[in-house]
Amino acid sequence: MSKQKTPAYGGQAVMEGVMFAGKHTYVTAIRRKDDTLDYFEVKKKHRPILGYLKKIPLIRGFVAIIEASGNGVKHLNFSTERYDVAPEDDEKMLEENKPSKLSLILGTAAIGVLSFLFGKFLFTLLPALAAEAFRPIPIFSGHVGQNMIEGFLKLVLLLSYLYFISMTPLIKRVFQYHGAEHKVINAYENKFPLTVENVQAQSRLHYRCGSSFILFTVIIGVFIYLLVPSEPLWLRLVSRLALIPLVLGVSYEVLQATNKLRNIPVLRYLGYPGLWLQLLTTKEPKDDQVEVAIASFNEMLRRDGEYEKEAAETSAKVV
Numbered sequence: 001m002s003k004q005k006t007p008a009y010g011g012q013a014v015m016e017g018v019m020f021a022g023k024h025t026y027v028t029a030i031r032r033k034d035d036t037l038d039y040f041e042v043k044k045k046h047r048p049i050l051g052y053l054k055k056i057p058l059i060r061g062f063v064a065i066i067e068a069s070g071n072g073v074k075h076l077n078f079s080t081e082r083y084d085v086a087p088e089d090d091e092k093m094l095e096e097n098k099p100s101k102l103s104l105i106l107g108t109a110a111i112g113v114l115s116f117l118f119g120k121f122l123f124t125l126l127p128a129l130a131a132e133a134f135r136p137i138p139i140f141s142g143h144v145g146q147n148m149i150e151g152f153l154k155l156v157l158l159l160s161y162l163y164f165i166s167m168t169p170l171i172k173r174v175f176q177y178h179g180a181e182h183k184v185i186n187a188y189e190n191k192f193p194l195t196v197e198n199v200q201a202q203s204r205l206h207y208r209c210g211s212s213f214i215l216f217t218v219i220i221g222v223f224i225y226l227l228v229p230s231e232p233l234w235l236r237l238v239s240r241l242a243l244i245p246l247v248l249g250v251s252y253e254v255l256q257a258t259n260k261l262r263n264i265p266v267l268r269y270l271g272y273p274g275l276w277l278q279l280l281t282t283k284e285p286k287d288d289q290v291e292v293a294i295a296s297f298n299e300m301l302r303r304d305g306e307y308e309k310e311a312a313e314t315s316a317k318v319v
């Protein structure tokens with residue numbers, strides 16, 4: 001008898017909460033100012049064309065990122081809106097359902113560099129421009145040298161950015177919820193009951209994390225950029241932008257590969273650089289934050305189960 005495979009769930013930290021992606025739905029749980037929990041759901045829509053594209057290597061990574069970014073904004077906006085809403089204003093807020101621009105900006109800023117839509121071009125072009133300043137230095141004047149210094153500058157920019165934003169109270173709390181998200185997934189995958197004690201005992205790092213993906217884009221980009229000219233400067237910048245989908249696609253495949261190899265001795269170390277970066281993008285959560293993450297995950301599982309039951313009943317009636 002074959003061993004049943006544990007589903008590979010993922011998630012995202014939001015303002016004062018966590019979103020988890022299930023088989024049929026996305027569910028977010030947040031803790032509001034009055035200490036109550038509030039939930040938000042977006043059912044997954046069946047889009048045949050996207051389903052087809054997600055099966056094609058290299059292309060599927062770019063498609064998944066775009067889809068996740070678009071969906072993530074909805075949950076970020078919900079968390080920033082609902083956290084500040086008084087219980088007596090719930091009905092009014094639901095009727096208006098108009099997200100403010102300020103809350104949307106704050107929500108996406110909480111994720112920062114993890115948001116592809118709001119940072120990729122900046123982190124791609126600035127290092128390429130800065131690398132030109134090192135061209136007079138003999139060791140960095142050639143094609144290989146320019147690519148090495150560009151990759152190094154990109155890494156420094158990424159680490160510096162993450163370090164400084166993690167020092168702010170707002171982002172620190174988001175990163176704590178990020179850690180809570182990972183702990184819940186690790187507890188589930190290790191088949192532990194989802195209690196606060198069990199979840200807190202888990203690692204706040206995970207191989208499938210988007211932080212690892214971002215670091216892989218830096219590393220993979222160095223090798224891909226070796227295949228295209230680094231001068232003149234205008235061609236270099238254009239090629240960097242044009243190659244973003246390819247870099248993202250290859251990095252996604254590498255991320256998936258390291259996750260599959262994580263239980264194999266020696267090969268598991270391939271994913272360590274991404275785990276090290278998560279030391280910046282996750283923080284140890286408090287018990288009440290873990291409670292929110294557990295509630296979100298359990299609600300996602302419950303709703304997933306209901307949809308599967310409904311589908312099975314509908315199928316039985318048709319037969």
